[in-house]
Amino acid sequence: MSIETQIVDAVIVGAGFGGMYQLHRFRNMGLTTRVFDKASDVGGTWYWNRYPGARCDVESMAYSYSFSPELEQEWQWTEKYPTQPEILRYAQHVADRFDLRRDITFDTKVLSAHWDEGVGRWRVKTDGGETVEAQFLIMATGCLSAPKEIDIDGAASFRGPTYATHSWPHEGVDFSGQRVAVIGTGSSGIQTIPEVAKQAASMVVFQRTPNYSMPAQNRPLDPDEIAAMKAKYRDFRKAQRESGFGVPVPQPTMPAGMDTADGRQQKFQAGWDEGSLVAILTSYTDTLTNATANNYAQEFIRDKIRDIVDDPQTAEDLCPKTYPMGTKRPCLDTNYYATFNRDDVELVNLRRTPIECITDKGVKTTDAEYEVDTIVYATGFDAMTGALTRIDIRGKDGQSLRDVWADGPVSYLGLSISGFPNLFTVTGPSSPSVLSNMMVSIEQHVDWISDCIQWMNDQGHTVLEATPEAQEEWRAHVEVQGNLTLYPQADSWYMGANVPGKPRVFMAYIGGVGVYRVVCDSIAAQGYYGYVTDGASAMAAK
Ligand code: FAD
Numbered sequence: 001m002s003i004e005t006q007i008v009d010a011v012i013v014g015a016g017f018g019g020m021y022q023l024h025r026f027r028n029m030g031l032t033t034r035v036f037d038k039a040s041d042v043g044g045t046w047y048w049n050r051y052p053g054a055r056c057d058v059e060s061m062a063y064s065y066s067f068s069p070e071l072e073q074e075w076q077w078t079e080k081y082p083t084q085p086e087i088l089r090y091a092q093h094v095a096d097r098f099d100l101r102r103d104i105t106f107d108t109k110v111l112s113a114h115w116d117e118g119v120g121r122w123r124v125k126t127d128g129g130e131t132v133e134a135q136f137l138i139m140a141t142g143c144l145s146a147p148k149e150i151d152i153d154g155a156a157s158f159r160g161p162t163y164a165t166h167s168w169p170h171e172g173v174d175f176s177g178q179r180v181a182v183i184g185t186g187s188s189g190i191q192t193i194p195e196v197a198k199q200a201a202s203m204v205v206f207q208r209t210p211n212y213s214m215p216a217q218n219r220p221l222d223p224d225e226i227a228a229m230k231a232k233y234r235d236f237r238k239a240q241r242e243s244g245f246g247v248p249v250p251q252p253t254m255p256a257g258m259d260t261a262d263g264r265q266q267k268f269q270a271g272w273d274e275g276s277l278v279a280i281l282t283s284y285t286d287t288l289t290n291a292t293a294n295n296y297a298q299e300f301i302r303d304k305i306r307d308i309v310d311d312p313q314t315a316e317d318l319c320p321k322t323y324p325m326g327t328k329r330p331c332l333d334t335n336y337y338a339t340f341n342r343d344d345v346e347l348v349n350l351r352r353t354p355i356e357c358i359t360d361k362g363v364k365t366t367d368a369e370y371e372v373d374t375i376v377y378a379t380g381f382d383a384m385t386g387a388l389t390r391i392d393i394r395g396k397d398g399q400s401l402r403d404v405w406a407d408g409p410v411s412y413l414g415l416s417i418s419g420f421p422n423l424f425t426v427t428g429p430s431s432p433s434v435l436s437n438m439m440v441s442i443e444q445h446v447d448w449i450s451d452c453i454q455w456m457n458d459q460g461h462t463v464l465e466a467t468p469e470a471q472e473e474w475r476a477h478v479e480v481q482g483n484l485t486l487y488p489q490a491d492s493w494y495m496g497a498n499v500p501g502k503p504r505v506f507m508a509y510i511g512g513v514g515v516y517r518v519v520c521d522s523i524a525a526q527g528y529y530g531y532v533t534d535g536a537s538a539m540a541a542k
């Protein structure tokens with residue numbers, strides 16, 4: 001039986017924090033909206049990534065919605081850095097409180113979205129066999145939601161259970177008595193290794209590139225500090241929006257080279273003790289732009305690793321040396337380095353002895369075969385673009401987004417793509433997105449998109465599209481900004497370097513969320529500079 005095509009004002013793909021807030025805004029604007037998510041409930045990242053140790057590394061009271069002061073006041077966070085279950089409960093509370101689920105279709109993957117020029121609508125098809133047409137298409141598909149495919153020979157031949165951090169079983173995993181291999185030492189690996197090691201009989205960690213990690217110094221939140229934050233929340237939110245990374249921190253005033261060695265040691269130590277992702281990075285003005293300045297911070301972390309880890313060779317293998325600190329996403333951990341002092345945990349440095357293949361019994365490197373009962377993959381994501389290019393998106397003249405992005409993503413402001421009218425991306429490539437507290441960036445994008453659509457409606461426009469010229473101006477600006485920093489030097493997922501064959505492009509805007517917001521607001525204030533519009537408003541005519 002064929003299902004009748006429904007026509008709505010907007011389709012939103014994704015019911016993480018981006019899609020949820022976008023739905024709330026559209027409802028308040030009176031737009032009919034359908035949301036699709038392949039997950040069975042809201043939460044996005046926090047629905048999928050349920051591995052032991054998963055938690056946020058932006059403080060809970062900062063990593064939360066600011067759009068509802070009532071929500072802010074009623075929700076009680078319990079820890080400085082919230083666990084995945086607590087964040088998921090928060091997302092579920094928001095869904096209940098704003099009655100979001102009635103417009104969300106779960107367990108449903110969007111397969112394609114084609115722009116129909118004749119009717120000025122997106123035709124969206126799902127794996128449930130449904131077709132929905134919408135004037136506006138909002139891709140809230142997430143920057144870190146498309147898992148990287150396992151690119152290790154023989155992965156399918158392993159006879160024991162395998163788990164991936166990005167799609168962890170809801171019922172949890174009991175590692176008791178198990179010999180466990182963990183492949184990958186990014187943020188997910190670094191969070192899960194200490195937790196799984198506590199339970200497993202033994203663990204082998206396969207590390208290709210070590211990371212710069214700092215102790216989270218996590219702790220329960222004190223009722224007085226919660227009350228103090230709640231009393232000043234409006235001012236704090238303003239400071240977040242105007243900051244660089246979406247986390248208000250004191251601005252550095254001097255380059256690292258102008259401080260004494262003692263002064264640097266004290267500043268870095270204070271950052272280490274604070275347990276903040278950005279404290280060391282923002283100790284000086286030039287940590288992310290000057291190799292010598294960056295090296296001071298690197299050395300500080302390497303010395304810490306050498307202090308914590310007993311075995312000198314293991315310590316040396318854990319020391320990152322091949323890329324500047326901060327240019328791959330730094331990590332906050334709980335007992336990560338100390339975990340390698342356990343007798344039952346072994347580190348394998350894949351730079352010395354690369355993996356040859358996975359066998360039926362375990363992991364075979366050029367040096368040995370490690371027999372294990374279970375393999376945990378913490379191998380990351382096809383970040384920034386993967387969730388979008390996995391959907392068959394076709395814009396004007398049938399051009400495919402995959403083709404348009406074949407040499408790397410291009411976008412106007414990370415919000416729109418020339419040739420793809422009325423399509424908006426929440427935290428798309430070339431916006432600050434992953435270089436920020438993403439709640440700040442998500443809310444800013446959703447507000448901007450909503451205001452833009454309201455403006456179109458008020459002006460009687462039905463179609464809005466970024467011009468190729470404006471898009472190229474923005475692309476060049478993002479590239480210039482990126483090249484002023486050390487980021488392009490790392491083989492990071494920011495650069496697409498983690499996925500074999502992916503074009504090497506720095507995919508985020510490093511200008512800071514405060515500056516970026518001013519740019520976006522001024523574009524809106526100029527009547528949406530860089531966009532073309534046409535026609536009378538279909539919404540107004542209804
Ligand atoms: P997501 O939460 O990724 O949601 C996107 C949704 O789209 C998913 O539910 C997915 O199922 C759905 N989707 C995608 N494609 C389709 C399709 N074709 N059809 C149907 N549904 C689809 N950010 C921070 O700022 N601080 C942190 O500490 C932090 N920690 C993180 C920890 C982990 C383990 C990960 C993976 C990311 C972390 N992030 C963090 C980034 C995090 O992704 C964002 O903070 C935020 O949750 C993103 O929300 P979102 O709604 O934009 O995307």
Ligand code: N01
Nearest residue numbers: 056057144151184185186187188189208209329378379380
């Ligand atoms: O993924 P990653 P992630 N053989 O890409 C290794 C956010 N996040 O899921 O670096 C061997 O960082 C790979 O090695 P290399 C955060 O933004 C936040 O950990 O490519 N190894 C690397 O070590 C984060 O940055 C939190 O050499 C292979 C690891 O797998 C982002 O999500 C927690 C390999 C992948 O690390 C992604 O983090 C979790 C192979 N074939 C996630 N392929 C917080 O704490 C890959 N690797 C907030």
